[in-house]
Amino acid sequence: MSPAPRASSHPLVVSSDEDLLDDVLRVLAAAGTEPQVASGGPALRRAAREAAVVLLGADVLTSPAVRALPRRPGVVVVAADPLPAAAWAAAVELGAERVAVLPGDEAWLVSRAADAVRSPVERGRLAVVGGSCGGAGASTLAAALALTAAEDADGVLLVDADAWGGGLDLLLGAEDAEGLRWPALTGVRGRVAGDALLAALPEVGGVRVLAASREDPAAVPAEALTAVVDAARACGWPVVVDLPRPGGDGGALAEAALAEADLGVLVVPARLRAASAARLLLSGPPGGPAPWSAARVVVRPVPGGLSAQDVAVVAGRPVAGELGHDRGALTRGERGEPPAVGPRSPLGALARRLLGGVDRPGWAA
Template structure:
């Protein structure tokens, strides 16, 4: 069966009887590259209100019975030619408007919002979260290798550093001098964020966009900011790897927030008894509560004279999907600011490709 053609993007709906306001709105939408549907009542209004990707209500129709009878829905913006009076503000809130756009001051915002609403849908990027049960497990190196391997495959990737006291993930990419934002410059973001603008503000090296911690201003990464950044990147088609290097208990809100959305969670466990025991605690969670790590895939990092992968599986109660062989040169390369080697035969490259294969399994989409 041939693939079904993509549905055309829906047209915005404009509801207004104010000719001057209508002219201004149509001009802004034309600049955004979209032609709207205009309706003020009847079946056409109800149909368009249901189907439109964006609904623009003129301030002049906020009290109209046909408008007040419409069901609440997302994607409603009230457009006005001046500051709204208190009763009009109350009506806008009652209708569930996400914003009141006052022209001409908000023309740029309205054009961007309209363009975003009619953009053809893109396939949402996947999310992989890498963590460890103890310090020094090599989580940051594996997260970086996973991002580099995905970038080698032609996918755009955002690598996010969720460990503000780790010294900065950009060091592993040799990007410490690259221009762009770091945490905590984005610690205040919340809710819906423009993904393209966010990605453009971050450093990029070796095909990987990176949001790293700032070495001169370490501070906790708020769970709300982390999830907003991750969602913004994924919504515009960018896949994301989050480094949760510093170990935290099952109740850690930042880890829980990002793990809840993960397509793949990876727990890197050094082949030592204490590390395996700590991993078991992470997987088990608090009594009476499911651990956010419960679905994690285990990768065992081999160490000289350490446990075998089978022994780690016995201690943790979970099988390992891969074993990361000891790489003598990894430490020295990191000290020289050289990115991890991710060739198919390298230890990190082999494991990264195994994890990318986990992301590509059909049951992930089920």
């Protein structure tokens, strides 16, 4: 799961101010680049994620579509006049690196746009894993995805979003490794220095893990989860998020994480109630959000339970794979060893199939 190059090396300009737009387009022409132009709409979120640099007109700083954009580096606010205090605050909230006031900052903006096009920012992929019920095996699969992706990446971040799950570091055998756990980072918001964050986390087999604390469990705010994930992805690191069981804070975390995910996986034990719960998650409440709607379903077989085909019928979704039983997993876990993810192991084979099945280049392990 290597970092993926951005789909576009063009700047994105977001503005409805025709005079300002003319000035910005003239500056970008001087930089030798042709931008995308948008003012809103459903394609804005992806365009903002993939653009080499995002230039926001001062006129759109408070628009709902712009305020809902995910955090990323390379955001510049462009204005024709110095911003008032309220607009400055809005720019800071959006994580803008600078406010460029034209025409005074034209030379800087030409240089910034040209640099961005020559060296577009690369973002790491994001996989999100959850279970249709507690004890589904989502954490095991999340760890397997991270360990498998680490074979072809400079580093991978595994995020434990379940504050009361006992700590995902136990699954990797990293419970005694020094580094930050969630209570130290629940207050982070906005842009975070990714390199410093990653260096402060425990590491096992090329995977940095941000785990919950067994001594001081605390709920993970959606804003903190988004900030941590964005920081790692901005460094080009793939990220795997292990979501808590449905209900409580899990809904907000699922909505925040899955909105930007390249791969969502819902693990469903082969029981009628678990499959029925999966159907509810995949479809969402009537008229409400359905963050799991694009997820792939993985079945965990249980003795005397449903077949994979039965689970597909009940859940209303094809099954992408089965979380096969690994006879040595329990022994390795008790010895504090991470799951086996070799190509012939059940977990490794499933992880490779899931990572390789995403229809975007650069993801496959």
